[in-house]
Amino acid sequence: MRPSSPETLVARIREVLPDLAAPTVVRDEVTIEVPESRWLGVAQTLRDEEGLNFEQLVDLTAVDYLGYGQVQWTTHEATSVGFSRAVLVAPPDPALQEGDRPRFKVVVHLLSVRGNRRLRVKIVPAVREGLLILPSSVTLWPSADWYEREVFDLFGIVFEGHPDLRRILTDYGFVGHPFRKDFPLSGHVEVRYDPGQKRVIQEPVSIEPRVLVPRVVRPIAERPDGSPADA
Amino acid sequence: MPELQNFTMNFGPQHPAAHGVLRLVVEVDGEVIRKADPHIGLLHRGTEKLAESKPFNQSIGYMDRLDYVSMMCNEHAYVLAIERLLGVTAPPRAQYIRVLFDELTRITNHLLWLGSHALDIGAMSVFLYCFREREDIMDMYEAVSGARMHATYYRPGGVHRDLPDTMPRYEPSRFRSRRELKRLNAAREGSLLDFIAAFADRFPSCVDEYEELLTDNRIWKQRTVGIGVVDPETALAYGFTGPMLRGSGVAWDLRKTQPYEVYADLDFEIPIGRHGDCYDRYLVRMAEMRQSVRLVRQCVDWLRTHPGPVHLDDYKIVPPPRAVMKHDMEALIHHFKLFSEGYSVPEGETYAAVEHPKGEFGIYLVSDGANKPYRLRIRAPGFAHLAALDMMVRGHMIADLVAVIGTQDIVFGEIDR
Numbered sequence: 001m002r003p004s005s006p007e008t009l010v011a012r013i014r015e016v017l018p019d020l021a022a023p024t025v026v027r028d029e030v031t032i033e034v035p036e037s038r039w040l041g042v043a044q045t046l047r048d049e050e051g052l053n054f055e056q057l058v059d060l061t062a063v064d065y066l067g068y069g070q071v072q073w074t075t076h077e078a079t080s081v082g083f084s085r086a087v088l089v090a091p092p093d094p095a096l097q098e099g100d101r102p103r104f105k106v107v108v109h110l111l112s113v114r115g116n117r118r119l120r121v122k123i124v125p126a127v128r129e130g131l132l133i134l135p136s137s138v139t140l141w142p143s144a145d146w147y148e149r150e151v152f153d154l155f156g157i158v159f160e161g162h163p164d165l166r167r168i169l170t171d172y173g174f175v176g177h178p179f180r181k182d183f184p185l186s187g188h189v190e191v192r193y194d195p196g197q198k199r200v201i202q203e204p205v206s207i208e209p210r211v212l213v214p215r216v217v218r219p220i221a222e223r224p225d226g227s228p229a230d231a
Numbered sequence: 232m233p234e235l236q237n238f239t240m241n242f243g244p245q246h247p248a249a250h251g252v253l254r255l256v257v258e259v260d261g262e263v264i265r266k267a268d269p270h271i272g273l274l275h276r277g278t279e280k281l282a283e284s285k286p287f288n289q290s291i292g293y294m295d296r297l298d299y300v301s302m303m304c305n306e307h308a309y310v311l312a313i314e315r316l317l318g319v320t321a322p323p324r325a326q327y328i329r330v331l332f333d334e335l336t337r338i339t340n341h342l343l344w345l346g347s348h349a350l351d352i353g354a355m356s357v358f359l360y361c362f363r364e365r366e367d368i369m370d371m372y373e374a375v376s377g378a379r380m381h382a383t384y385y386r387p388g389g390v391h392r393d394l395p396d397t398m399p400r401y402e403p404s405r406f407r408s409r410r411e412l413k414r415l416n417a418a419r420e421g422s423l424l425d426f427i428a429a430f431a432d433r434f435p436s437c438v439d440e441y442e443e444l445l446t447d448n449r450i451w452k453q454r455t456v457g458i459g460v461v462d463p464e465t466a467l468a469y470g471f472t473g474p475m476l477r478g479s480g481v482a483w484d485l486r487k488t489q490p491y492e493v494y495a496d497l498d499f500e501i502p503i504g505r506h507g508d509c510y511d512r513y514l515v516r517m518a519e520m521r522q523s524v525r526l527v528r529q530c531v532d533w534l535r536t537h538p539g540p541v542h543l544d545d546y547k548i549v550p551p552p553r554a555v556m557k558h559d560m561e562a563l564i565h566h567f568k569l570f571s572e573g574y575s576v577p578e579g580e581t582y583a584a585v586e587h588p589k590g591e592f593g594i595y596l597v598s599d600g601a602n603k604p605y606r607l608r609i610r611a612p613g614f615a616h617l618a619a620l621d622m623m624v625r626g627h628m629i630a631d632l633v634a635v636i637g638t639q640d641i642v643f644g645e646i647d648r
Contacts, residue, residue: 003489027315027581055467059582059593059610069578069599107595109582109610113467113483120582143470146618169272169647178277185284213286217600218575 004117006030012051013119017042031120039123040135046110046119047140054110054119057141060148062106062155066181072214104132104157125157136162154179184209237265240629244273248351248633251643253617255632262628267621274647282607286573287313288386290607295381297609298645301340302372303332304587305645306385309607311491312583312596313387316576317548324539325389326492331427331530332375332384333585334523338434339368340588340640341516341523345441348513348637352454357444364437367430374398374423388549389542394534398426424531431527438520445513455509459623459635462507469622470615473590474519475639478504478512485586497529509638548574573602582610589613589640611645 006025013023013032020042023032034042046054102124110119125134136159137144148159149168156177159165167174176183186209189202242255249255252273258266278297282290294309295302307329314320321329346361369379374395376382384391398419403412418429445451461471466479476483484501486494502518504511542549550569551562578600584593590612597606616639623639624632 026579029581055464056470058470058472058584058591059595059608061595061608061610063597063606068605069601071601107608109593109595113481116488118582141470142468142622143615143618146614167272169275171272179280185280211284213289213572213602215601215603216572216575218602 002116004115006117009052009117009119012049016045016049016052029118029120031122033122033124036123036126036134040137040140042121043137043140046121051115052119053112053114056111056113057108057137057143057147058111058118059109060106060137060144060151062104062151062157062179064104064155064179064181065101066103069217070215071217072211104155106134106151106157108137132157133160134158135160138162153177156180242632244270248636250347250636250641252647253636253641253643255620257629257632259629264624264627264629264632267624267632269617269620271617271643272647274643276648278648279607279609282604284603286602287576287604288569288573290604291386292381292383295383296644297611297648298340298587298589298592298613298642299380300343300642301336301588302380302382303329303336303384304340304585305592306383307333308583308585308587308592308594309596310385310387311585312581312594313576315581315583316579316596316598317387317574318577319388319543319545319548321389321492322540322543323493324393324534324537325541327530327533327537328390328394328541329385330492330494330497331527331534332371334526334530335368335371335427337523337588338520338527339365341520342368344516344588344637344640345513348634348640349445349451351633351637352451354445354448354451357441360437360440360444364434367426370399371423371427371430374426386542386549388545389540391542393541394423396422398423424535427527428531431524431531434524435521438517438524442517446517452510454630454634455513455638457506458509458627458631459638460506460508461619461623465622466507469619471590471619472612472615473587474512474515475590475612475616477501478515479507480505485584485591489584491583491585497526499526509634512638575600575602576604584610587612589642589645590616592645609645609648611648613639613641613646617641617646 006028009030010023010025013020021033023030046052104125106123106125108121108123110121123134125132134157136148138148138161145162145164146168148162149164149166151157152159152165153167153169154177170178176188178187186205186207188205190205191200191202193199194201237258237260240257240259242257243249244252244254254270254273256268256270257264278293282293291306291309294305297305342361342365346358349357372382373379376384376391398421400419401407401412401415403409407415418426461479463479463481466476466481471479472483480503482501482503485491486499487501499522502515502522504515546562546565546569550566551559555562556566576598578598580595580597582593582595584591591610592612593610595608595610596604599605620635620639623635627635
C-alpha cells in the first residue's frame, strides 16, 4: 500500500472543511491551521469523515515561537581586532502574545492507517486571564491524554476538559514550564543533600547560563550538483 | 464487619520488573488491579531542550541515549529529518548500511526485550541465551563505530565511515586455551560483512532455541495468553504503533507502508497477531527477528557487490577526509567551520518517522534557518504505550502487571527523554 497523495488529501479537506484556511503542502507534508474555537469540531470531522479517517493521534506537542529567527552573533561588522567571542542575547519579551503574532502553537500529527496519510494540524491556544487555553481532545483520541499532560507540564498550556491535568515529566513540586524559550537551559534550582538537615534541599542554581556555540543564520551555498539550497 | 476498602500500593521506582525507573501507584482490590497510575519523568533529561542549544550534528549522540537498546534507529529518524530539511539524500550504499544496522538493531532490541520479559515472568535461562547473541551485535557496533552502544554512526548525508575490512579478534591470554581462542575467532577472520553473514546464518537456529524454550511452554502460555488483550480499534485510538499494533492484527509497518531508504526494494513480510494479547505480541516479535535476518542477508549481499561512497561529497554538511585536509586549505576551513559552528539548515519544518523496534519513532524538527534546531520534538513509541498501561491492566492480577509492562517493551530513555 503506497501512501496516498497529498493532493487528494488537500482536495478532500477543502471539500469537507471549506471555511478553513487553505492547507499548505511542503515536501508532501500537509499542514492545516485551525482556529482554537473550532478545534474540537474540526478534530471530530478529521477523525470520522470518509476520505480523512484520521483514527490515530500520533503526536501532540507545542512550539514556542519566542525569538524565532533571532541570531545571537552578527558577523556583518568586523573590527580591526577581529570578531569578538561575545554573544549578544537580547532578552526576548516573554509576553504570552505579542501583538497579533501568536507566541505558542500546538502542533498535532494525525495518521490514518486505513488511508495511509498523515496530516499536521496547528492550533493557536487562546489567551484568557493570563492562561493559554485549548480544548482537550482526549474524548476523541485517548492517546492525547499524556501528550496534553506533557504540553501542560513543559509549556504551561491548559487543556480545558482534560480529566487529569497533572505534571508528568518534571519533578514533584516543580515550578515553571521548562520548554518555554524564556526558561534558562540550566534551570532555576539545583538540589543537593544537606548533611545538617539530613534531607535533600533545593538551592538557586550556581552555574551561569552561557552560550557555547552562538546561533547564526547563514544563507546556504549552492550544492555541488547545482540544486538550489532552499528547495 | 468493617467495610472493605481498596488498597493503594506503590511499585517502583527501583523495581527489577519496572524496566528502569517506573513508579506505579496501583490501586488493588485484593489481588485485582482497579487502577494503575504510572509516574514517569524520573529519567527526564530534557533532550529536546538541550538540542535547541547545540548545532545539529552535536545532538546525534543524544539520540543514542533515548532508547538505549536500539541506538541506531533513533539516530536514523533524526538524521532523516535533517536530510529532509536540507533537501539531500544519502548515497545508496549508505542507505543499505543504514538498513542493515537498523535491522541488526531491531534484533538486539528484541533480544533484550525477550530476555528481560522472560526473566520477569520467571524463565531464567532465555535471558542468558539472548545476551549471548546480543554480544555479537554489540561487536558489530564496535567494529563499525568504535562504540558498543552509543554509536553516533549515522550522519546527515550518509554514515560516518565505510564498513571495516577486518573484524577485531580475541587476543591470546592465559585464561583462554588455544582451542577456545580458535573457536572464538572462527567468524572473525574476514571482514565485518563476513562476520554479519555468519551471524545471519547462525541466528535463525538461535531463534528456534528460544521458541523451543517458550512457545509451547505451558507456564509461559499461562502467563501470557489472554493477558492485556487490546482490540485493533482500541490499539489505534491509544496511539499504539509497531509490534503493539501488529499484535492486535493491524498490518501497519512504516517500512512497507511509507517506505524510507531502500526498504521498498527489499523483500520481507509483516507478521501480525490475531488476539492482541501478550502471547501474540511475543509471537510477532519472534517472527520479526526472523524477518530482520532476511533483510540483513539481502543487505549483506548487496553491500558485497556494490562499493561506493558512504556519504555525500558536500563539505558544507559532511567533513572532508583527513588526507585532503593535509594539503587543501579550503577543506581545512570547511572542517573547522563544520565542527565549530555547524551548518545552517533552511527554514522549515518536517516530521520524519521510522519503524523503530518499538513502534513509530518520529522526529518533528522546526528550523528557523539557524545552525541549531529551533524546536526538536521526539515522538517516542513507548510513551503512548505506557499511557495505555492503565487501560491494559485494569481487572488483571498484580502478577499480570509485570507481564504487561514486559510486553510493552518499556525503555525509560525514550519515554522520559
